[in-house]
Amino acid sequence: MSFDQNAFLIIFTASIISISCGLLGVFMMLRKMSMTGDAISHAVLPGIVIGFFVSGSQRGLEVIIGAGLLGILATLIINWLKNKAKVQLDASIGITFTLLFAIGIILINMLAYKVDLDQECVLYGEIAYLPIDLWITNSGFSMGPRITYLAVLNLVLVSAFIYLLYKELTLTSFDENFGLVIGIPAGAINLALMSMVSYTTVSSFEAVGAILVVALLVVPPATAFLWTKKLTSLIKLTCALGIFIAIAGYYMAYLVDSSIAGMMVAVGGVIFLGSALFKSIKPNFIFGTSTPSKPLEI
Amino acid sequence: MSDFVYFFTFQDSSIAFVVIGITLLGIGSAYVGTYSFLDKKALLGDAISHAVLPGICLGFMLAGEKNPIYIVTGAFLSGALATFLTSWLKSNTRLSDDAIIASILSIFFGFGVVLLTVIQKSGNPEMAGLNQFIFGNAIAILEEDLYIYGGLAVLIIITLTVFKKEFSMLVFNADFGKSIGYPMGAIRLIFNVLMILAVVIGIQAIGVVLMAALLIAPGAAARFWTDKLSKLLLIAGAFSAVSGIMGTYVSFVIPQMPTGPWVVVFLSLFAFASFLFAPKKGVLSRYVARRYYLKKTHQDHLLKAIFHGIEKGKSSFPIEEIYQSFPYRKGETKQSIDNLVKSELLINNQGFIDFTPKGKSEAKRIVRLHRLWELYLNEYMNIAPDHVHDSAEKLEHILTPELEALLENRLNYPKLDPHQETIPRDNDEL
Known part of the structure; x- marks a missing residue:
């Protein structure tokens, strides 16, 4: 197979997106907040639509700001329902994201003739069009695909965020109360993580769609978690899985002629279920009994 | 206005079918959802509703058209697979519940999207009907669909009503049920089947993404109005049916509007109104x-x-x-x-x-309650006199006249409290 520049660009962008999502997803999973990630990725929809409507294009900064605000709003509503209204957590998540998502869909339908945004694009995304969506400078010079730049920028920000706040994130993920006692603002860290998740959701939704972002947030970390107990190797494995999913997903999608993002998730799902099966069967027929589990090392 | 009259007088028999359909499925999913809400498994419904998408697509591919029987069967099977995988992963891996549910949800949805794009590229003209399953379109419910969806909804409602005792045992105290000899495993299986069925019949009207709201919101909202299970189910069903009809009406008036989002918006309005304004439990x-x-x-x-x-x-x-x-x-x-x-x-x-004289007797009453309680704690609970003050400080505001009389009687109308202070009575001189 000869070198295909478009294929390379798509795989490269998809890998970058899945690494950013995976990095955040590891911490979401450790905090038992995977469903909150799911909720945020649904809830940013109205923000995207409003930002889209205000700026008139999907390139505007308004889209990112709108979605970021909505993501934080969703987190706040969930917390309010849980703490103030005393609704149980799973129900507060379910009610919040369905309401915001429904509002988003209604807005899309109302503004359908004014903005170039349809619900399928938001839901599934289409990374295959990436090579023709170029960033063209004012002088008319083409700088390459726009979404790739967005994805790289996102990865840089996410990595910087995690690198700078690594200690705080780790501590509050494993023992929030201890973190609070030694003076780490756990609430602020949490909100910052949620903002990063919403920003990542927005910057990725064009490529992989709002719902499949969840898969990239959740599935690679969950798969890696089955294989390792160390946080650093968890992160490394998650990134490796992200890249593998991007490559395998692209070629599988090419083979059956389907959505690349969907196929990436399907590949991830197969790896996840395979790992779960392998890990759950192994102790029984090799060792006879299951090995005692060690406490989670950091 | 003429739209309103036209819609609600059911001159058009297809509107009547749609309203009957949405009411039945609203009540059915509210019933199932209330139980799963009480079981603290509300998000399982979300996972199932995303997970039926690949089944719908497979059913469509096999039938080659939008045949309700194929689609319901396909959706049911993939929902069942998702439910099974969720509980299997829970017992065989050390992943937390939320990670399992989020993984299953997104993996199945990913498969669904793959199949959907494959169908799209096959150029089947019936494809347009399939998109309705994503966001729902109640107006598209036809008479023959109604017999299947409505029939299943009635089946759910009847099963849940007849076996109310068994299912409430399942959600409130499954261990107790097991210990007195009920087959709890089988009951859970039946319950899961009902839940999947509720999702399957709802997707036509509400769509896969938002179906979770129809399961979660009615129960959560009704929980603020009552503590009784039978009332809870009735209120949840009513919320769900009313918002279903309102959502259908909106998508009837504005033709390109999908029904699902509007039903969810009305349902959420009811839910948030309950959270805020419900007597006793509401925030306000x-x-x-x-x-x-x-x-x-x-x-x-x-x-x-x-x-x-x-x-x-x-x-x-x-x-x-x-x-x-x-x-x-x-x-x-x-x-x-x-x-x-x-x-x-x-x-x-x-x-x-x-x-004032009235004020003095009120003050005496408060001090009396305080000291009576201190004495009671000291004499009957054997708590040291220097440890009784804090509790009395709280209870002096809450003790009722009946309790006061009981305490007086039990302590034999005492004169002094543990700190040797006088317990004031109304006719004392002070």
Whole structure:
């Protein structure tokens, strides 16, 4: 197979997106907040639509700001329902994201003739069009695909965020109360993580769609978690899985002629279920009994 | 307006079918959802509703058209697979619940999207009908669909009503059910089947993404109005049916509008209204009750402070001195004094505060309750006299006259409390 520049660009962008999502997803999973990630990725929809409507294009900064605000709003509503209204957590998540998502869909339908945004694009995304969506400078010079730049920028920000706040994130993920006692603002860290998740959701939704972002947030970390107990190797494995999913997903999608993002998730799902099966069967027929589990090392 | 009349007089038999359909499925999913909400498994419904997408697509591919039987069967099977995988992963891996549910949800949805794009590229003209399953379109419910979806909804409602005892045992105390010999495994299986069925019939009208709302929101909203299971189910069903009909009406008036989002918006309105305004449990009424209680305790403390002063032999109470005995709470104290003066418990005589006869007996009552409780704790609970004050400080505001009489009787109308202070009675001199 000869070198295909478009294929390379798509795989490269998809890998970058899945690494950013995976990095955040590891911490979401450790905090038992995977469903909150799911909720945020649904809830940013109205923000995207409003930002889209205000700026008139999907390139505007308004889209990112709108979605970021909505993501934080969703987190706040969930917390309010849980703490103030005393609704149980799973129900507060379910009610919040369905309401915001429904509002988003209604807005899309109302503004359908004014903005170039349809619900399928938001839901599934289409990374295959990436090579023709170029960033063209004012002088008319083409700088390459726009979404790739967005994805790289996102990865840089996410990595910087995690690198700078690594200690705080780790501590509050494993023992929030201890973190609070030694003076780490756990609430602020949490909100910052949620903002990063919403920003990542927005910057990725064009490529992989709002719902499949969840898969990239959740599935690679969950798969890696089955294989390792160390946080650093968890992160490394998650990134490796992200890249593998991007490559395998692209070629599988090419083979059956389907959505690349969907196929990436399907590949991830197969790896996840395979790992779960392998890990759950192994102790029984090799060792006879299951090995005692060690406490989670950091 | 003419639309409104046209819609709600059911001149068009297809509208009548749609309304019957959405009411039945709303009630059915609200019933199932309420149980799963009580079981604290609300998000499983979300996972199932995303997970039926690949089944719908496979059913469509096999039938080659939008055949309800193929689609319902396909959706049911993939929902069942998702439910099975969720519980299998839970017992065989160390992943947390939320990670499992989020993974299953997104993996199945990913498969669904793959199949959907494959169908899209195959160029089947019936494809347009399939998109309705994503966001739902109740208007597209036809008569023959109604027999299947409506029939299944009725089946769900009947099963849940007939086996109410078994299912409430399942969600409230499954271990108890097991210990008295009920086959809890089988009951859970049936319950899961009903839940999947509820999702499957709902997707036509609400769509896979938002179906979770129809399962979660009615139960969560109704929970704020009642503590009784039978009432809970009725209220949840009513919320769900009413929002279903309202959502259908909107998508009837505005043709390109999908039904699902509007149903969810109305349902969420009901839910948020319940969270805020429901009597007793709503945020607002709890806030009001808390404010009232804080006000009352402060007034009680104020009366008590004056009473203690009289006990120590003070004769006059300048208002400034009272302010100082509640440091940093001058505004609140002033408010309390004003209220007490207004309710004729205190009189403000040119900056000097004094009891009215009514106020004195109220103050005596509070101090009496406090000291009675201290004595009770000391005598019956064997708590040391220096440890009884804090509890009495709380209970003096809550003890009812009946409890007071009971305490008096039990302690044989005592004269002194554990700190050797007099327990004041109404006809005492002070």
